[in-house]
Amino acid sequence: MKKIFYLLSAVLMITGCRQPAPGHQSSNSDQPLPDSVLPSWNEGKTRTAILEFVDAVTDSNDVNYVKPEDRIAVFDNDGTLWSEQPMYFQGLFAFDRIRSLAAQHPEWKTKQPYKAVLENDMKTLAEAGIMGIGQIVGASHAGMTSAEFKQIVLNWIDTARHPIKKVKYTELTYKPMKELILYLQQNGFKTFIVSGGGVDFMRPWAERAYNIPSENIVGTYANLKFEMVNDTPALRRESDGLFVDDGPGKPVGIQRFIGKQPIAAFGNSDGDLQMLQYSTIGKGIRFGLIVHHTDAEREWAYDRASHIGKLDKALDEAAKRNWTIVDMKKDWNTIY
Amino acid sequence: MKKIFYLLSAVLMITGCRQPAPGHQSSNSDQPLPDSVLPSWNEGKTRTAILEFVDAVTDSNDVNYVKPEDRIAVFDNDGTLWSEQPMYFQGLFAFDRIRSLAAQHPEWKTKQPYKAVLENDMKTLAEAGIMGIGQIVGASHAGMTSAEFKQIVLNWIDTARHPIKKVKYTELTYKPMKELILYLQQNGFKTFIVSGGGVDFMRPWAERAYNIPSENIVGTYANLKFEMVNDTPALRRESDGLFVDDGPGKPVGIQRFIGKQPIAAFGNSDGDLQMLQYSTIGKGIRFGLIVHHTDAEREWAYDRASHIGKLDKALDEAAKRNWTIVDMKKDWNTIY
Structure with missing residues (x-):
C-alpha cells in the first residue's frame, strides 16, 4: 500500500500535475493527524x-x-x-571493485589502502576517512566513461548485499x-x-x-x-x-x-x-x-x-x- | 495579455499544479494551430x-x-x-564595473584589458573572446561574497541600458x-x-x-x-x-x-x-x-x-x- 502511495506520488510529480499541498493542518489542533503524515x-x-x-x-x-x-x-x-x-556504502562499493580487479594488480597485495581492502581491514579503512575512500573510488574508476561507470553502479546496487544486514543497500x-x-x-x-x-x-x-x-x-x-x-x-x-x-x-x-x-x-x-x-x-x-x-x-x-x-x-x-x-x-x- | 499568460504559467509551475500538456496536436493536421502555440x-x-x-x-x-x-x-x-x-552582455556588465572602479585603480589606464575597457575599444575586447572577458569578470569580482555580487548584478540589470538599443538588457x-x-x-x-x-x-x-x-x-x-x-x-x-x-x-x-x-x-x-x-x-x-x-x-x-x-x-x-x-x-x- 505504501509502495503504491510512493509510486503514485512519483507519477504525479513526473507528470507535473500533482495535487496541491494537503494544507496547513495545524499540529496544535485537537484533530488527530492523518495516518498519511x-x-x-x-x-x-x-x-x-x-x-x-x-x-x-x-x-x-x-x-x-x-x-x-x-x-x-x-x-x-x-x-x-x-x-x-560499518563503512560508507560507497566505500564498500569501491572495495568490491578493488577485489574484482585485484588479479590484474598484484602490487595491491602490499600497497595501502588496497592492502587493507583485500585483507578486509575495516579499521584501517575507517581511519582513512571519506577522503581516503574518495581516493580509492577515484583511482579505481578514472579512465572509464560516465556511461560505463553508471552501469557498474547499477549492477552493484542490484546485486550486492550489505555484509552485516545481508540485504540490498x-x-x-x-x-x-x-x-x-x-x-x-x-x-x-x-x-x-x-x-x-x-x-x-x-x-x-x-x-x-x-x-x-x-x-x-x-x-x-x-x-x-x-x-x-x-x-x-x-x-x-x-x-x-x-x-x-x-x-x-x-x-x-x-x-x-x-x-x-x-x-x-x-x-x-x-x-x-x-x-x-x-x-x-x-x-x-x-x-x-x-x-x-x-x-x-x-x-x-x-x-x-x-x-x-x-x-x-x-x-x-x-x-x-x-x-x-x-x-x-x-x-x-x-x-x- | 501575453504577460498575464506568462505570469499565470509561472504561478502554476511554482505551485506545482500546472495543467497537463495541451496534448499531441499534430502539426500535420488540417486544423489551424491555436494562436497560443x-x-x-x-x-x-x-x-x-x-x-x-x-x-x-x-x-x-x-x-x-x-x-x-x-x-x-x-x-x-x-x-x-x-x-x-556588440559584446556579450556580461562583458558590458564587467566593463561598467571596471569604469566605476577605475578611480581606485590608476594603473588600469595603461594595462590591458582594462585600458581597452576605459577607452571603449570594443575591437580589442571582442578579440579577447569569452575567456578574456571571463578574466575581467573574475578579476573585478573576486573577493566579494556571493550575496554582494548578486546585489551588484541586480542593480545593474535594473538600471543599465544597452549602448545601441538603449533599452534594458x-x-x-x-x-x-x-x-x-x-x-x-x-x-x-x-x-x-x-x-x-x-x-x-x-x-x-x-x-x-x-x-x-x-x-x-x-x-x-x-x-x-x-x-x-x-x-x-x-x-x-x-x-x-x-x-x-x-x-x-x-x-x-x-x-x-x-x-x-x-x-x-x-x-x-x-x-x-x-x-x-x-x-x-x-x-x-x-x-x-x-x-x-x-x-x-x-x-x-x-x-x-x-x-x-x-x-x-x-x-x-x-x-x-x-x-x-x-x-x-x-x-x-x-x-x-
Whole structure:
C-alpha cells in the first residue's frame, strides 16, 4: 500500500500535475493527524517541530511564510537517508571493485589502502576517512566513461548485499526520512541531496530510492573530459579536479548547483555542520535537523568517537542553534 | 495579455499544479494551430520541425516516446535566448564595473584589458573572446561574497541600458525562444540554461526573464570559500578553480549538474557545438537547433567571421547532423 502511495506520488510529480499541498493542518489542533503524515515518526517534540515548521512556511497568513520557489530543503545522504556502517556504502562499493580487479594488480597485495581492502581491514579503512575512500573510488574508476561507470553502479546496487544486514543497500534507506522528503515535496518544497558521496555514484539509484531527480543530487565529483570516439560522444572520468562536497564544501556545492540559501537542512555528522549553519542562519524561520544514531539494536549507535559519521562539533552546536535532534531509537517506530 | 499568460504559467509551475500538456496536436493536421502555440514563429519548416519533435516524444503511442523525467532540453543563453552584440552582455556588465572602479585603480589606464575597457575599444575586447572577458569578470569580482555580487548584478540589470538599443538588457531577450521554453515546459520537458556566462551573473535575473529556476541554470564558475564572519555564514568569491562552461565544457557541465543526456539542445555558435553533439547523437529521436543571426535590421547579422558568437564549424555540422537552423529574419515575426 505504501509502495503504491510512493509510486503514485512519483507519477504525479513526473507528470507535473500533482495535487496541491494537503494544507496547513495545524499540529496544535485537537484533530488527530492523518495516518498519511509521517507515519513512521512517533508523536513527540521531534515530529511536532517538523510539522510546525512546515505549517509556518506554507501558511500565507503566517509572518514566516516562504514562497514555494524559496522552499529549498537539503539532505545529506550517508547516515541521514541511509545507513553508513560499518563503512560508507560507497566505500564498500569501491572495495568490491578493488577485489574484482585485484588479479590484474598484484602490487595491491602490499600497497595501502588496497592492502587493507583485500585483507578486509575495516579499521584501517575507517581511519582513512571519506577522503581516503574518495581516493580509492577515484583511482579505481578514472579512465572509464560516465556511461560505463553508471552501469557498474547499477549492477552493484542490484546485486550486492550489505555484509552485516545481508540485504540490498537500497533496503537500508530510512523510511521516516523518505516520508519526510515526500511530506516536504507535498508542501511545495524543492528537495535536494547534498552529499559527500560521489554524484555519479548516487544518481543511478537515488532518483528512484528517494524520489529525487538526478539534477537535484549534489555530490563530490572530479573532472570529466568530453570526447568524440567513432562519431559517438562520451565523457571520460579523470582523477584530477576533485571537488569534495563535504564539510565547508557543502555550502559551496549548494551555491554552485542550487544558487539559493536553503531554509531547511538535514544531516547527521560533523560533515554537515557548515551546511546546517549556512541553511539555518538567516532571515525568517529556518529548520535544522540532526539524525542521532542511538539505536544499536535496529541500526547502529555511535556519535563522538566514531570514525564513520562522527557527530561531535555539530552536536555541540545543535543546542546553540536550536537544531532538532532525532533520537532514532525513540523518535522512529520503523527504521527501514 | 501575453504577460498575464506568462505570469499565470509561472504561478502554476511554482505551485506545482500546472495543467497537463495541451496534448499531441499534430502539426500535420488540417486544423489551424491555436494562436497560443509559438505565436512569434512564422509557419514553415522550422516551426513544423519543433512541433513534430514535441509531438513524437510526448505521444505514448509513438515509437519515439520519451518519459517526462528524460525530456531534458538545454539552452545556450548569449545569442540564443538574448542578444550578444556588440559584446556579450556580461562583458558590458564587467566593463561598467571596471569604469566605476577605475578611480581606485590608476594603473588600469595603461594595462590591458582594462585600458581597452576605459577607452571603449570594443575591437580589442571582442578579440579577447569569452575567456578574456571571463578574466575581467573574475578579476573585478573576486573577493566579494556571493550575496554582494548578486546585489551588484541586480542593480545593474535594473538600471543599465544597452549602448545601441538603449533599452534594458532583459528587453533584449528573444520572445520566440521564451515561447519555446514555455511550450516545452507545458509538454513536460525540464528546461535548463547551459551557458558560457557566469552562473552567478545569470541567476539573479534569468529565473524571472525565462521562467527557469536558479537550480536549472548551469554556467561558468570559480571557487567559493565558506566563511563564518561574526556568526554569519558567507561564501567568498575566489579567482582560481575556474570551470568554463563553454565548448567541450558544456557536456561536462550537463553531466555534472543534470546527470542525464539531453534530448534537445538549442544554441547559436561554435561554443555550442559539443553540447549539440552530446544532446543529439544517441538512441531515439533528438532535436538540435541553431539560431542563425540573419536579421541586420531588427537584430544583428553575423556568423563565420564574427568575434562574438562565431558560427562556423557548428553551421557545417548542422547539415550532417540534421540540426534545424532558425533563419531569424524569416522564421521569427517578432524578435523581442
